[in-house]
Structure formats: structure tokens, C-alpha cells
Amino acid sequence: MDAIYAEMDKEDWQAGQLDTAYRFLGAHLMDAGTHFAVWAPAAYSVSVVGPFNDWDGRDHRMKKHEGTGIWTVFVPKVDERTLYKYELKTAKDATPFLKTDPYARAMELRPKTASLVYDLDRYSWSDEQWMAERDKRQSFRNPISIYEVHLPSWKRKEDNEYLTYRELANELIPYVKEMAFTHIELMPITEYPHDPSWGYQVMGYFTPTSRLGTPKDFMYFIDQCHKHGIGVIMDWVPGHFPKDEHGLQMFDGTPLYEYADPKKREQKEWGTNIFDYGKPGVQNFLLSNARFWCEKFHIDGFRVDAVASMLYLDYSKNAGEWSPNKHGGNEHLEAIQFLKDFNTIIHREFPGILTFAEESTSWPGMTTPVHHGGIGFDYKWNMGWMNDTLAYFKKGARERAEAPNKITFPMMYNYSENFVLPLSHDEVVHLKKPLVRKGTGSESQQFANLRLLFTYMYGHPGKKLLFMGGEFAETSEWSEDRELHWSLMDQERHQGIQQLVKQLNVLYRYEPAMHQFDRSADGFEWIELGEKTPSVFAFLRKAEDPSDHLLFVFNFSDRKIADYSLGPFLGVQYRTIFNSDSHFYGGENGGGHYGNMEEQYIWLSSFSALILKPERKMSGNENYL
Template sequence: MNKVQTHSLFTDFDIDLFKAGKHFRLYEKLGAHIIEVNGVKGVYFAVWAPSAKTVSVVGDFNHWRQGEHELQVRWDSSGIWEGFIPGIEKGTLYKYRIESNNGGLMTEKADPFAFYCEKPPHTASVIWDLDYKWKDTNWMETRKEHNDLDKPYSVYEVHLGSWKRQGEENRFLTYLEFAEDLVKYVKETGFTHVEFMPVMEYPYDPSWGYQLIGYFAPTSRFGEPQDFMVLVDKLHQAGIGVILDWVPSHFPDDAHGLGFFDGSNLFEHPDRRKGYHPDWKSLVFNYGRNEVRSFLISNALFWLQHYHVDGLRVDAVASMLYLDYSREEGEWEPNIYGGRENLDTISFLKDFNEAVYSNFEGVQTIAEESTSFPMVSRPTFNGGLGFGMKWMMGWMHDTLEYFQKETVYRKYHQNDLTFSMTYTYTENFMLPLSHDEVVYGKKSIAGRMPGDEWQKFANLRLLYGYMFTHPGTKLLFMGSEFGQSSEWNFESSLDWHLLQYPFHNGVKLLITKLNELYKTEPALHEKQFSPEGFEWINYSDHENAVMSFIRKGNNPKDDLIVVLNFTQVIRENYRIGLPKKGKLTEVFNSDAIEFGGSGVQNTNKLLIETSPYDGKEYSTALLLPPLSVVVFKVA
């Protein structure tokens, strides 16, 4: 095997950007790249390891022997080691063997920029390329029309390892099998987007992917990188957007990973009060180090560029924002102003969002942020963090708390539902019923509903109807769309056999109809982040546990009237106030027989009378089905 040759892909400008924390395409320089030098094919290697004494590339090509292929450190104090090794081909296994200046410590590390990794529990990186001929040109040219904030955005959250398994061996599906089965299913149920829980390489299945090792590599559990490209491509061809969970909040301390990479705290913060996460027993990035910022933002842009991803949902933002997150008094240090906010994180997140939105049109970033930190989804030029959307955790908590109550007690707790409208427009909120709500003894969403079997499913249909008519975008975890009875188990398939039962199949059909309603009725999405898109009719009928409101689009003729009955009592001649004359036509009813309901409905058009009610000039009397949401249009 040929020796290492001197070669570099870096310019002086690259190094300046890297040191300044402004190089957002590092994946084009660092890592392992199949190239040709002077007519000879091989691989150029580059790794950041400023505290290293020596760095060798070891692999199956040199029998993993130290010292045979040593890289050279650059002269410019960047800490980058590099070199070209002729003859190495795609598919070769490799690592970096790093001897540290700090006491001569010797470690073997996977490549932080590897495009492909060995299938866990094996830990080597794999020489790979990103060659692929995309067929989603139409989607990419028009995706802004699908992803804008005034468009329907209904997300199906998927854990690839447990959506569906095959055979007695309980094996994973492959990316290529997902490209057939999952694409067909999402298209059938009408979701506009899929959100994948982390697909970047991770060593430990029980982490669900949230403890990443290979930030630039789709996990090899389900196939090769190009196979994942096929999956994204097929979703796009079906008109479905793709969101990836992205985890810049922490990383595991596995020996082959980023931790103590070159014998120093390279990626993690050196102060354990800022560099260690007590909840997850993991390491926290040093957001104040420019090279780390370049690494993370480059990673975000990598998935948008090379995998055509349409959005990034950023995990655990609250844990990043607060210095005292999950820490007791004395376990954290205030910032320079005496506050608890992590100023380095705030600066990093602003840079991240600015880089994403300035480089890619028609994409969204979404923050999983559970506190009242202000202006998360407001532009950075207005002082915000710059995210496109933020998860509405308060809505999720209050809504599930309300729905778990027996109906006889709900009249005492209606404020749990109405409270969300006091702050709905402070952010661009996404309403999440995510994987976190169906684990650790919380029960499935269906399992939380009170009453007998009929009431449980009626409550579930009502919950989803409320979710889809409430302002904001939507996210639903897999299995919830057909009323999975048991909690989510990451080690086994969803309970697909339940679809043979009418109640479960009815819930799936309901979700399909709700997605159709959300997409086809402008009033449900055109002003979903504007107070102009919502008007209460009556939120104070606690005694009957009924709420009513108007959803509005750009054109008044598109207005929808939404009435929700949170008890099993049928309300006859239930009067609501309305702002204009005309006739009401029922366009959606969660109590329809096809969904598993009792079939109580308003079959005829309802005349709106000149009879003041609910503080409005006109009114009409409705028939309200039990435990239902009914949607009307004014004709």
C-alpha cells in the first residue's frame, strides 16, 4: 500500500472561516474524500485534532497498524491533520489512531465527518461517496409552496426501527422497503410531511437515536446512504416533505466518538458544569468554540444539501438555552450578566438559523423548546432565535390533562383548553402529540381516554378534531393515527393488526379526513399563526362543556364554524352566535358512522337567524353529537 502523500483541499480562506466559526461546508474538506491526484485515485483524509502528537489512518487496508499511514499537521495552527493515500477504495473500513500531546494517550476514533459507518455494534467508519441521481426536481423547485407558514403542515413522526418489522426474526425494514411501504401509507393517510427520529448513526438502540456518533452518516441499520436518498426521493415524488430530528444538544461518551477526541475537551465544553448533561449522562458541545460551531452548522446544512431534507426539528433546545437546566444550586455558573441563559447557545442558534434560511429556500427549522423563552420562532433581526416554528408543549400538556378526566368533571376544567388561546400567537406553534407522550408509563394516546370502549374512541376522535381545528401546525406520532392501544415499544413493530377492528380503522379514516380538511380548507392554514385567523364564539359554556369558535382564511367566504362537545350528552337545539347571515352546512363530523361514531349529524342546512346570541347579531340552533367536533361552513 502506498504511503501518505502531501495534499490539501483547504485554502487559506477555508482556514480563516473555520477558525472564525463561519465555515458551514466543512463536509467538503474534513473527513474522507475519494479523489484523484496526478492521475492516481485514492482518498484524501483530514481531521481536526489540535492536541494530537500524531494521527494515523488505520483500517483493513493496512491491517489496522499504527504509524504506517501518518497524516501531517498543517502549518497554520488550525489543528487539522491531512494527507492523501493512493489506492484506497470505496467500502474500506478505517479509523483515526490519535496519540495525544497530553501524556501520550492513544485512542482510536471514528471519523466525525464519515459519510457511512459500520453497522452497530461495530464502530469503524467506511469510505463512501454521495453520488446519486435525484428525481425530485419538481418538488425541490416548488417546495416553498408546500413548506411556507401559511400552508398546511401535518407531520407524521416516525421511528424507523419500529414502524414496521418483518418476519419471525423481527428484522428491520430497509430504506428501500420504507420507500415503498411508508411512502404509500403516508400518501394514503394524507400527512403533508414525515419527521424521522434521528437517522444519523448512533450506537445504542434504547437511545432511539438521540445519542449520535456519526453526524454525517445515515444509520447503516437500514441500508446504505444512497438507499436513504431513495427514501427521501420517493417521498418527494409523492408530494411529501421530509423533516429530520437533529441533535446538537449533546452526544455520548463512547470511546470511538467525539468525546475527549484528541486527548482534550475538543468538542465538549471543558467545564463539566457546561459540558456534561446529568439527565442523559452525555457530553454537551462547547457552543462558544468557533470550530465546534462550524462543525454543527456544517452538519445541519449537509443534510439539507446532500439529502434534500426540507426541515430540521432541533431536539432539546431548552437544555441548551439554560445553564441551570437539570442542575441544582451550586452545580451551575451564571452568565456574565448574572443570568441563567447560555449566551453562547443563543448566539449559536441564531447563527444556525440564519445559515439555514439564507442558504436554502423553502425549508423550516422547528424547535422542541418547553419553556417560556421568548421569541424562539421570531426572526433574528427582530431579536428572536430565528426558528420557523416551536413545539407547543403547554398545549400538549394541558390538552392531555383535560382529556384524561371523566366527562362529569370536565366542566370544572374548561380553562385547561381555553388557556392556550391566550398565548397561541406569541410563537409560530406546532401542536405535538409526539413519541415522548406514549412511553414510560404514560400510556398510549388512546389508552389515556376515559370511559367504556365507545367513549374512549369518541374521545380520541374528539381530541384529534380539536387538534386539527386549533391554530398551529400538527404533529402526530406513528401508531396514534389508528389508536394504538399499548405504549410505544422501540424494539417491536406497531400493532398493525388492530386495523382489522372497526374502532381502530375508524380513527385512521378520521385522521385521513382531518388531513384532507386541513389541506383543502384555507381557513385552517392560511392564518394559522395570526390572531386574524381565529375568533371565539363562546368559550365559557363550562356547564355543558361546549366550546365554539371561527377559523378564518384570507377570504371571508372560507370561514369555518367549529363546535366541540366534550361530554357524551347529545345537545339538541344548541344555539350559537354568528357574525353574519346565511346557512350553515356541516362539512365534518367526528361522530360519523364511518369513523366508528353514532351517526348523529345535521343533515340539512341550518338557517342563520337575526337573533342576537353570544354577543353576536345572528344565531342558529345546532344538533351536537356526543363527544364530538363538528365543523360547518357558511353558505
């Protein structure tokens, strides 16, 4: 009954290029039972145990295949949802120990740790149209506006229990569609033991967390997202794994998945182990894991977590705590090659899928194709833009006048990479305050600043990402142990922020100037740099059709700006298509545009922004405030 193993390409396995390893390892349901396969080259013996043998390792001993270090066995009459683990021994008389299956398709609800036999091929997908159009929908010239979500804490039931995947499909998807986001990004959905890790300490790399339902329930959630035209990006964590005894650590009694070198093994910042990217078996595990989510779950993109921690051997380590590479440098050569292989395989096998690097340094070529010498990601999170922008918004009105470079500097490197502008979960936890509280001043000024911040983000070149709760001005830091404070939506100010984000998403989708030329200097032009008129900035966003250009004007000061001249644009009649200070968004309705082609002026309220467009006959999609 080793037909499954017999079909495996042994040369690809030994070369670390078997990106289909999940088809051969793990538990595979067959007509008369289940075939099990696990990689444990240093083990003396391996058995599969479960209720079918009273968890007794003397039964169902596995056969070792020399050359690959893979153990296999077929167990009759083992059906779907049967619990199991692997029992391993390092020597004949050694004490046996239990491990969960690294390739398990399902796991028990924490704190239990057993794997479950599960067949993923019995789900019937209905997203053919989305899959056929995905490459076009997710092209660089199209809008990408991402709603980042931690599913267990977005919304909960009255007893504080989690919504299931299917319940989330009924509530979250209509909300995201109504808000006009194009994508949902899920914080790690793979199985994890510790709730406060938010999913970033992954235990089951091939398993959607059982907290919210079954793998088929998660398939249904993604299927429904696609049915409603919403892409799904998942956080992926190939940089490190937790040290739980039942997991990958010392899997066969030796450092199998992690480095043997103690100076390379531990990721001190998170108390986790670092994958040994030089081992073929580890490469197969991670590369096939990425392919698995694309093939089996129709995932539309990966946001790769903590890429900087993978690029540098000395990341978060002091002198003497790390081992240099063969050239004496701090570059993590094996991890760099792994990231290149990951991007190469994903883009080759699944055209249209997007990869995003959360990378906080200035490592060059992050979004340059691999065949041109880069790492191969489609996008990089623009952490520089995020840090400069939030630092600027935290300043008092007078201090802002002295720091215009916080607004202008990001455009100096804007075309060095393909960027996403992230206002993510990391910026609203650990005493960093929610977005609405980052601005100074009175309550009304804080809300005005938030409206200004969002308008600035949507106007700036780059794709957009906003963490849940920001879109209605959540007033508390995010916590994974409760839902967002949806009761705030009873207040007009919060309703106004929500409407503003929705309208910005609509604008972003239908105004080509806001997304066509993100990657080209032809799409942007500074008009005002915050110096001539302190804290007032203006720029043009351009499109293929010159008449589709937009003029963005921002007043980051606490002064009202009267009679701001549009002298440079004589001969073009403008109209206001968006005012962040509109009553509709909770503002005071101060600000606007007047005059004819020969003499035009605008006025702005404090902490506000206007978007103007050349006058022409309006299309049906331009019903903006």
C-alpha cells in the first residue's frame, strides 16, 4: 500500500524542490483505510497511534525508506476525522515521544494537540469566474484596497464565542463589499496553540485553525469571498516556529526542521526556532505548504511575515550571538534563496497570485523579479511611509510646520519598489494607541486628523491596507480577546469616518488617476511642499487620459486656509469631488472651490483635504461628496 510514496519524485525531494510534497506526506484517506507518511530520518522507529490501536505504538509500525528518511504505513479501516499522532523513538530502549503530523490537514481544538485524518478533495468549488479573472483583477494597474482582519476578534457572539467561518461569510463578506474594499487579508489562519500569539506562532502549517470550524468551512468562506468579488490574502509565517514539544522542535530527536547551530537556531525576539533553509526536507515542507494553500484553498496572495528576520543572520542578536555566512557576512544566504524559490514557484504555477513582503529595512530588489536579480515579491509594505506619516500626525500643529520632509521624503524612494501603504494591526497595539488617538488636540480635531490621514493615504501612490476598526475610528487599542467596539457606530462621528473610508474606496476604484500609475513617476507631480504655505501640501495624480487627473490639497495645520490660489492651473475648470470636512463624514462642511478658468481659489478647514477634478460631464460612477 505504498503506492502514494512510490509516485513521489525522489530526486526532487533530495534536491529540496518537491513543491508537491504534501501530496505524499501526511495522512491520505483511501478506499479501505488511510496511508500515513512522515519525514523523520534520524528516528530509530516510528509508529502511527490513535484510537484505532488504543494509542499503542507497538501496533502499526512504519517502514523507513532509505535515501529520503520518510516513514510510511497503511492502516486499514481508519476513516475521516480519526485522531492520530506519531510515536517516535531515538533508540531501541529509548522512551517514546509523541508528535503531531507536520503535514496534517486538520487538528484538534486547542489545548488538545492530536491531528485528524481529513479529505480536502470533497469540497465542490463555485469560484470558476473569479479564478479565470484573477490575473486581470490583481494586476499592478488595478486598485488593491486591503481590509486586514483577525477573524476571532472582528466580531463575536453575545457569549463572547467566536463566529465560525460560515457565520463570518454571512457577516464579514457583505461588510467588506459594502465598504468597497477589494481584498481581505487574514492574520495567520493556520493552526496555533496560543491565542495571544495572534496566529504568528504556527503549529499546523497545513491546517486552518479549528477555533472557527473545519477546513471545508474555511473553503466555503474563501469561495464566498470570490463569489462577491473579494480576494483573500493570508499571512504566511515561514520565518520561525514555536518550541512546543508536540510540534516541529527536535521532531525526530534531533534538530530536524531547525538549525543545529545554536547561534542560528533561535529567534530570540519571539522565543521561537528558525527553519534550517539549507535542508532539502525543510525546503520541501515550506515550498509545498505555499503551493498547498493556492491549490487546495484558492488563496489569492501571501503576505510573508517578518521578512527582515529571514534576510539577516544577526536580526535581533548581539555581537557573539550569531554565526556569519560562508563569506563572513550577515546575509542569510539559504533564506534568501528560499524566498526566491518561493516567489518563482508561486508565480510560475499560479499566475495572478500576489506576494507581499513585510520587510522593514532597505534591502534592495525586494520587488524585482528573480530573473532580474531580485527577491521576486510583487509588493513590499512601505514601513518608511508608515513610520514617517504616523510620526508626523503625532506632532502638534506647530511642530508639523517644521517637519515637511515627513510628508515629502517617501516620494524620494517611491519608485524603488512596488509598495503597499500599511496602517496595520502592529500600529494599534502595545500602547501605540488607536489611529484616531494618534493625533493631538481636542476630540473633534482628532477625528478631523483621522479623516485627513485616510485621505492622504488614499491619495498617495501605493496600494492600501487598513486594519479592522480603523475604518470606524476604534477608540481602544486592539485586543485579540474581544470583538471590536461596534457600539461606537451609534455615534455620528464614527459613522462619518466609516462613510469617509467607504467613499475613498469608491473613489480609489473608479478614478484611474488613483491607481493606474502607482509604479511610474509619470503619475505624480508635487504642487505644494508644505513650505510656502506651512503645512499645506498639494500634488497631482495622473492617468492615461490627461482629463482624468486629480488635484489633492491637504491642510495639515490648525488654521483655516482662505483663498488658496489655483494659479498654476489657469485654463482648466475644476470641481470638488471630495471634501474630508464634509458633514457627511462628521466634519463642519468648511472648505471648497470657487472661481472660473481665469481665476480659481479653494479654501480649507483646519486638518482637512480636498480632491478636485477637471470639469467635464460626470459619469454614473462619480457621485462623490
